[in-house]
Amino acid sequence: xxxxxxxxxxxxxxxxxxxxxxxxQNLNHDAMYWYRQDPGQGLRLIYYSQIVNDFQKGDIAExxxxxxxxxxxxxxxxxxxxxxxxxxxxxxxxxxxxxxNEQFFGPGTRLTVL
Amino acid sequence: AQTVTQSQPEMSVQEAETVTLSCTYDTxxxxxxxxxxxxxxxxxxxxxxxxxxxxxxxxxxxRFSVNFQKAAKSFSLKISDSQLGDAAMYFCAYIEYTGANxxxxxxxxxxxxxxx
Numbered sequence: 001x002x003x004x005x006x007x008x009x010x011x012x013x014x015x016x017x018x019x020x021x022x023x024x025q026n027l028n029h030d031a032m033y034w035y036r037q038d039p040g041q042g043l044r045l046i047y048y049s050q051i052v053n054d055f056q057k058g059d060i061a062e063x064x065x066x067x068x069x070x071x072x073x074x075x076x077x078x079x080x081x082x083x084x085x086x087x088x089x090x091x092x093x094x095x096x097x098x099x100x101n102e103q104f105f106g107p108g109t110r111l112t113v114l
Numbered sequence: 115a116q117t118v119t120q121s122q123p124e125m126s127v128q129e130a131e132t133v134t135l136s137c138t139y140d141t142x143x144x145x146x147x148x149x150x151x152x153x154x155x156x157x158x159x160x161x162x163x164x165x166x167x168x169x170x171x172x173x174x175x176x177r178f179s180v181n182f183q184k185a186a187k188s189f190s191l192k193i194s195d196s197q198l199g200d201a202a203m204y205f206c207a208y209i210e211y212t213g214a215n216x217x218x219x220x221x222x223x224x225x226x227x228x229x230x
Contacts, residue, residue: 033218040123042205042220058217090159103218105159 002027004106006091011111013078013085021076021109023091030096032074033103036060037088046089049074050096078111086113116141118208120221127196128229134181135191135224137206144168146210148182148189153223154202162204165189193226201228 004025013019025032031050035043045058049068063082068074074093078085089109094101117140127133139148150162165173165182172180177197181190193200206221 040222042118042222044220045217048217088157092159102161102164108157 004091004093004104006089006106006109008109009107011109013111013113015113016080018077018079019111021078021089021091021111023074023076023106024072025074025091025093025104025106026072027093027104028071029093029104030071031094031101032068033092033094034058034064034066034074034076035090035092037090037108043090046076085111087111116143116208116210116219118206118219118221120206120224122224123222124225124227126227126229127193127200129196129198131196132192132194133196133226135193135204135206135226137189137191137221139187139189139206139208141187141208141210143210146208148180149207149209149218150178150180150189150191151205151207151220152200152202153205154199159205163191196228198228198230201226 007022033048034046037043044060046064047055047058047066049055052071055066055068065077091106092103094103119138146167148165152160152162163173163175163178165180172182177194179192203223203225205223207218209218
């Protein structure tokens with residue numbers, strides 16, 4: 001089955017540690033996205049990538065980093081510089097970036113900072 | 115910047131009844147898309163329905179339909195014959211095509227509960 005996988009489902013981190021969230025898709029999509037979801041906030045865009053080896057900052061990129069070395073993979077690193085990292089993180093992909101393409105979402109990762 | 119407003123944080127509907135979820139947006143563009151996404155307790159985001167701004171006809175998908183009022187910048191979702199499985203958080207979203215800078219903007223969501 002084609003789809004998007006995110007791992008782990010739950011992640012715990014101590015303050016001061018970097019942590020990497022995995023996102024993999026086998027839909028052959030060019031574009032991939034990372035969103036953060038907080039209670040009462042909706043989804044906010046962290047980073048996006050239109051093509052391999054290219055990515056752009058979204059609205060709340062500070063304290064996060066990404067890489068796009070393979071078309072299928074778009075990992076997100078939450079660094080110690082992110083002041084309030086506890087949240088639900090969603091990865092998405094689309095055929096290409098633009099208006100006409102539906103974004104498909106993964107099941108999400110819940111990150112908790114202890 | 116474009117904004118999407120969902121002013122009702124929570125709504126409730128009796129099973130088999132009809133409910134309408136409201137959404138307004140702000141834009142100066144004439145070409146854009148609007149979406150409703152559903153997020154059930156599993157937290158998997160699912161696209162429910164989408165509307166192209168240049169189409170006057172309201173989109174429908176089985177029990178789901180929209181009332182798109184372009185001049186009023188309003189985009190409401192009607193759920194007919196509500197079912198227990200419709201209980202979820204619903205997000206309204208907007209995207210305009212501005213080339214490389216196009217992005218999906220979400221409202222804050224509304225939690226829908228369905229009473230048996």
